Amino acid sequence: MSGRPKLVLASGSPRRLALLDQAGIRPERLMPAEIDETPKRGELPRTLASRLASEKAAKARDLLALDPAFKGALILAADTVVAVGRRILPKAELADEALACLKLLSGCSHRVYTGVALVTASGSVRTRLVETRLRFKRLSREDTEAYLSSGEWRGKAGGYAIQGLAGAFVVKLVGSYTGVVGLPLYETLSLLGGEGYPVHADWASKL
Numbered sequence: 505m506s507g508r509p510k511l512v513l514a515s516g517s518p519r520r521l522a523l524l525d526q527a528g529i530r531p532e533r534l535m536p537a538e539i540d541e542t543p544k545r546g547e548l549p550r551t552l553a554s555r556l557a558s559e560k561a562a563k564a565r566d567l568l569a570l571d572p573a574f575k576g577a578l579i580l581a582a583d584t585v586v587a588v589g590r591r592i593l594p595k596a597e598l599a600d601e602a603l604a605c606l607k608l609l610s611g612c613s614h615r616v617y618t619g620v621a622l623v624t625a626s627g628s629v630r631t632r633l634v635e636t637r638l639r640f641k642r643l644s645r646e647d648t649e650a651y652l653s654s655g656e657w658r659g660k661a662g663g664y665a666i667q668g669l670a671g672a673f674v675v676k677l678v679g680s681y682t683g684v685v686g687l688p689l690y691e692t693l694s695l696l697g698g699e700g701y702p703v704h705a706d707w708a709s710k711l
């Protein structure tokens with residue numbers, strides 16, 4: 505039996521799974537954790553991202569508590585929040601919401617916060633918070649209309665996905681690209697490595 509702890513990804517986001525795969529890490533189980541993501545009154549964007557990541561991880565821990573096969577497993581969760589100043593942008597589900605986000609982002613700077621939470625083998629939760637500053641070009645009417653018709657904004661924090669067409673809107677990025685997509689790899693691997701997960705184990709098989 506190998507000493508590698510089992511890894512559970514508490515996420516339904518295909519982007520987070522793909523980012524982990526990019527780093528050569530394959531969780532044994534996916535366990536999306538549905539939680540109420542409504543910000544508290546006056547809650548800062550960075551606080552929200554950390555809190556929601558922790559709540560997702562803790563929810564998955566509670567759901568897995570009765571499964572002996574996952575006793576002592578590491579459970580990873582994340583949450584991404586896009587903000588202009590203190591204003592938290594929604595996860596766009598409707599075209600109107602995406603349009604309102606794009607108007608706020610056009611020609612301006614904004615921040616993307618991704619909280620990462622890891623339930624350790626002892627059941628405690630460790631977190632990291634990654635902040636990235638970005639600036640978008642001024643968006644023309646054609647940019648906005650074409651982007652809205654692409655549908656790529658659906659379900660994305662701030663109404664855009666940097667890994668797709670909206671990558672062409674980014675004039676400047678300071679921070680973590682993978683954090684903007686949804687899972688900052690440097691910080692995630694450092695959390696996992698700190699808990700004894702062998703973060704380089706499968707790299708040879710990526711060649």
Ligand SMILES: Cc1cn([C@H]2C[C@H](O)[C@@H](COP(=O)(O)OP(=O)(O)OP(=O)(O)O)O2)c(=O)[nH]c1=O
Nearest residue numbers: 515516517583584660661664665666684685686
């Ligand atoms: C800003 C930005 C966000 N996003 C995505 C990442 C997240 O999936 C989503 C933010 O919503 P989240 O609530 O962080 O995640 P989720 O509900 O999609 O998945 P889960 O809670 O199950 O892990 O926005 C991108 O894919 N690209 C981007 O450039």
